[in-house]
Amino acid sequence: MHDSAHDSHSFKLDLSPEQMLKVIFEYTAKIAIEKKLESVLILMANMGREMVVADRCTVWLIDAAHAELFTVVAHGIKEIRIPYGSGLVGAAISSGLPIFIDDAYEDARHNPESDKKTGYRTKSIMTIPFRNNQGEVMGAYQAINKLTQAQTFSTQDMEYLTLAASYSGKSLESIMLHQEIIETQKEIILAMGKIGEGRSKETGNHVKRVAQYSYILAIGLGMSEWEAEMLRSASPMHDIGKVAIPDSVLNKPGKLTEEEFEQMKQHADIGYEFLRNSKRQLLQAAAIVAWQHHEKWDGSGYPRGLMGEDIHLYGRITALADVFDALGSSRVYKPAWKLDRILELIEAERGRHFDPMVVDVFFKELPSILEVRDREADIPEME
Structure with a gap:
């Protein structure tokens, strides 16, 4: 009895509507002024984690040129890359549909290798694809290990994370376009400068x-x-x-x-x-x-x-x-x-x-x- 009381003590509660709004406003304000892709991915992951009360949250993007999915993890770890279509996140992105799993170890698509290395136990997972302004899937949100007493993600969590994902897809697209425009401008400027000099x-x-x-x-x-x-x-x-x-x-x-x-x-x-x-x-x-x-x-x-x-x-x-x-x-x-x-x-x-x-x-x-x-x-x- 004592043990279960102790356990329930460490569980968290789902956010109240008021808390949810606070999290959304706080993060969207930060995301709106951020210009770096890496920083936005980290902010989005943190926003998703707080919204659905998960232990971890990751935002994956498609790198079409290399047929890979990649994510940026906070705390100075470099990008993680996996082949396109692999794992749960790959399955969600390929199908364009969300995936809920109550226990990852009972699902063949989950790769337990990284858990073995880190000693972390992945249990519940929710993976939600998100789209750009043209409606094309550009990445996915993945939340891991629900921290409430239920320990599994609900339909309401999916609605919240879908909201975060649709906002994120649009923010990310504008940042990626912005970066592309800046890079293109730099190339044009260098080329035009060389034309001026070449003459x-x-x-x-x-x-x-x-x-x-x-x-x-x-x-x-x-x-x-x-x-x-x-x-x-x-x-x-x-x-x-x-x-x-x-x-x-x-x-x-x-x-x-x-x-x-x-x-x-x-x-x-x-x-x-x-x-x-x-x-x-x-x-x-x-x-x-x-x-x-x-x-x-x-x-x-x-x-x-x-x-x-x-x-x-x-x-x-x-x-x-x-x-x-x-x-x-x-x-x-x-x-x-x-x-x-x-x-x-x-x-x-x-x-x-x-x-x-x-x-x-x-x-x-x-x-x-x-x-x-x-x-x-x-x-x-x-x-």
Whole structure:
């Protein structure tokens, strides 16, 4: 008698409607602002676990390209992957129907191997597939071991988890699409940046190096990882306006005439005009970089002669990254400079061409910058 009393003590109660609403509101608010797929999967799993009072809950997604199902587990364990169609979760996803099991060890589809390794006893399981906006199954929720006295999942649990699953499917889809759009934008930006450079016989590695230097400087200036990453992705567009400059000016070996220089300077305005109407944050950042990377701290730059902090920080960072790389590379109109000479010039231009704060971070981060320079070095073309 004493034992059963002790056992019933450790059982939990199902949530009241009020508690259920609280859990749903709390998690949906967190999920709505989360941008990382892994974090959303963990939040969703925790939400499901609390809603149905399970011991564990996992959210599985389909990776169609590899014919696998995968999940992200909290506490720093890496993804778990299983072949598509295997186990209970695979069966639920393949059929598109929920599966309830009161005792996993009585079901042939359950694989007890992981229990043997961990000493955990899987008993009751509820697996519910969820769908994207097109109605296609994209994954499944799996709740394990009901913690109430009944120790089995009910139809009501299924309704609750189905609610969580339908919300989750839509949230996950928007995050995956968002990630896909960002990746596509980055590819387009890099490709367009290379087109801009290619016209002026400069190498694709120039845009890669400038992007990397900009990221290092941004982090060194205390910018958030997210924003520094955005600047790195936007930076390859800094010279996109060069696509509109005639070859005779772009690839002239000698010094430009005043008139030719005026023509060359237009690439900053042209690049800005290309990009400025986009609503995308990434392209907005690219528009700023294209427009302002030739402005100078003392106001003597172009196209607008902005001064000091009137120049956007993105412009001030890219200005230094671009000059450092351009001086160190050979061009049709000049040979590459030696490192000592470049560093002297940057020091001399502190407070003139360049923001003093950016110069200070540049010297502090110089080892990382030189590492990038060596890693992304140009391979000389064979004559």
